[in-house]
Amino acid sequence: MNTADVAALRSPAGRALLDALAGTTAQDPVALAARLRREGHDPALAALATTQSRLRAKAAAKFGDRAAGLLFTAAGAEQATRAVVAREHARRFAAAGVSRVADLGCGVGADSLAFLDAGLAVLPVDADPVTAAVAEHNLGVPVRCEDLTAGVVAELGAGDGAWFDPARRTAGGRRVFDPEATSPPLSFVLATAARVPATGAKLAPGLPHDLVPAGTEAQWTSVDGEVVECALWCGPLAVPGTGRSARVVRGGAAFALDDTDLPVAEVGAVGGFLHEPDGAVIRAGLVARVAADLGGRLVDETIAYVTTDAPATSEFVRSFRVLDVLPFGLKSLRAHLRSLDVGALTVKKRGTAVDPDHLRKQLALKGSRPATIVLTRVAGKQSVLVVDPVS
Template identity: 50%
Template sequence: MLLSDEGQELLARLREHDPADDLAVATRLRRTHDAGLVAAALTQARLRQRGAAKFGADAGRMYFTPHGLEQSTRAPVAEHRARRFAAYGPGAVADLCCGVGGDALALLRHGLTVTAVDRDPLTCAVVRANAEALGLAERLEVVCGDVTDVGAGGREGVFVDPARRTARGRVFDPEAYSPPLSWALGTAAAGSPGAVKVAPGIPHEAVPPAAEAEWISDGGDVKEAVLWFDAGGDRVRPGARRATLLPSGATLTGRGLPDPPVRPVGRYLYEPDGAVIRAHLVAEVAEELAGGLIDPTIAYVTADELRPTPYATAYEITDVLPFHLKRLKALVRDRGIGVLTVKKRGSAVSPEDLRRRVSPRGPNSATVILTRTAGTPTMLLSHPVTP
C-alpha cells in the first residue's frame, strides 16, 4: 500500500509529522483516504522518525518494521563493517538474516554485490523497498527463505547476524539463536572473508581460535562484537583481539601484554572506552600512557602525564579521598559545585542516590569517581581534560 502513489503522497505529507498529533491527523486523513492506508502511513512515519537515530537522513526515505528497526545495525557500524569487507575484496557478499537491510545497504554502497536472505516475506519486501528508495537495488538479490536451507549461495563473502531475540525476549543460549550460533560460525568460517555479529558480552573463551574478534563502540557505547574469518587467505589474524571506536575509526589490536602494574593514583585518571575493556586491551592503553591500574580488578588507568589517546577519556584528579558521604557533601558545598557528574566502577553506591543526598548547588562543576584503590573504597574528585 505504501509504495502506491497514494501511499507515497501520505508519507510525504507526514514527513514532519508530530506523533503527538496522531489522533487529529488520522481523523482528518481518513476523510479522504482508506483507514488502513492512513494507519500504515502514520506507523511508518513514526518508525522513520525513530530510525533517524540509527540511519540519519536516510531514515526519511526508508521503510521499517518495529522489530526490524529495533534489531537493525546502526549506519556507522554497518559502514565500518562494509569498509572492511570491501577492503578484503570479495566482490559479492551473502547477508544472511538481513533484517531491514542496514548491513546490505552499506555493502551495496561500497560497490559489493549482495544476496540478502531472510525468512520473513514482509522483511524481504522491506529490504527491496529500501534498496530501491536509496538507488542501490541494481546489485541486490533478495532471497526469502531459511538461511540454513539457502546458505551463502556461492558468494565468496559471508555475513551472518543471528537473531538473539524472540517474541518472549532476549535469548541467552547461543544454540537457541536463529540460526544457532554453531551454524553461523561454521558458515562464516567458510567465507573469504566471513563475519558473524555477536553480543559484545561474548566470553573470550567462546571465540573460536580461527576467528579475529572485534569489539565496536559508537560514540562511547559498545554496540556489538564481530568474529572475522578468512578461509581463502590471511586477511584476518586468527586469535587476535581488536577494539574499534567510531566515529573516529581508531582501532587498537592486542599484543598479548601482561596485566598492568597497580600503582598509586597519579595526577590523571583515564577511563578506557568500553570496546577496549571488552576486548581486554586495557594493558595496551596503559602501556601507551605510561600508566598503571588503581586496583587489580578495576579498569581505570592512572598516570602522571597527560597524553593524547583515542582509546580513553582523561580526568585530572584534584582530590583522592576515602569514601565518606559527609566529607563529599562538604567539599561540594565549599567549592560551589552545582553540576556533579557521578561515575563509578567497583562501587555499589547509586549515582542518583548520591547526587540527591549531596544536593549540589553553585556555579561550578566537577566529576566524582566512585571506585576502589588497592581494595579500598575511594572517591576521586576530578574534571575531564583534553590533551
C-alpha cells in the same frame, strides 16, 4: 503490518502519501489523522503511512537522510546496524576480495545496503515475510524468504562471503544473552565459516573471550560512547595475528587498536590524571594497551581506570584531572563536598556497589557548584576521587 500492507505502502497511492507526510512527525497525531481524513485518503493506508513516517524519522539516527526512502518494521528499525558500522562490515568483505555476500537474516537490510554501496553483490535472506518484503523495497533486489539454516549455505561457492546478524530476542521479545540461544546460534555461524571462509557475524558485546575461536578476530565497536556490537571476522576477513580489537567511532571518525603484543599493565598510585577507557576497549580487554600508550598505570589491578602523572589523552579514553583522593566514607565525603560548596554532583563508579542516586540523597548537597566524583577501588581500598573533566 502484513505483506499486503507493505505492497500498499509501495503502491503509487502509498508512495504519494508517504511523500506528503515527510516532515510531519512533530505534528499532533490526532490533528494529522483528521487532516488526512479531510483530504480523502484511505484511513487504513493513512494509518500505515503515518506509522511508517514515524519509523523513518526515528531511523534517521542510524541511516541519515536515506531513511526517508526506506520502509521499516518497528523491530527491524531497532535491530538495524547503524550505517557508519555497516560501512566497516562492507569494507572488510570488499578488502578480502569477496564479490557476493549472503546476508543471512538480513532484517530491513541495513548491512546489505552497505554491501551494495561498496559494489558487492548480495544474496539477502530472511525468514520473516514482512521483513523480507520491506528489505526487498529497501534493497531493490530479490530477497529470499526462507529459513537460513535450511540449505542456502550449501549454495555458496568461490567469491561468496556469508554475513550473519543473529536475532537476539525470543518470539516474545525477551532479550537473550547466550550465543547459542540466538537465531541462528553461534555454532551455526562457526559451522558456516568452516565451509565459507569469508564469514562474519555481528554478535552481542557481551561475547565471552573464550568463545572467540583461534584464528578469528573479534572486534568490539562503540559509537559515540555506546558499545554496539562484537563482530566476529573469520578467514580472510580477520586481520592476521589479531585475536581481539576495538573500534571507537566518535563524531563519525573511527579509531582502532588491537591485541598484537599486548603488554601487561602496571599498577600504581593515583597520579594527577585519571582516564576512563571507552567501553569497546574494556570489552576487548585492551585497557593495558591504552595504559601503555598513555604512559600510565592502573589504579587497581582489577579496575579499568588508568592514571598518569602528566596530562595525556587519546581517542580511546575520557580524561579527568584528579583534584583529591579520599578514602570512601559518607561523613568525610559530605564534609569535603560541602567545604567546596558543591550542589549538582556527577557520580562515576567502577568496582563498587554504591548506588549513585542513593548516595546523592544521603549527601544532601545544597551548594552552588557542580562537581564530579569517581567511586572505585584504589589498591584494593574503596576510595573517592574528586575529578574535573579535561575537555
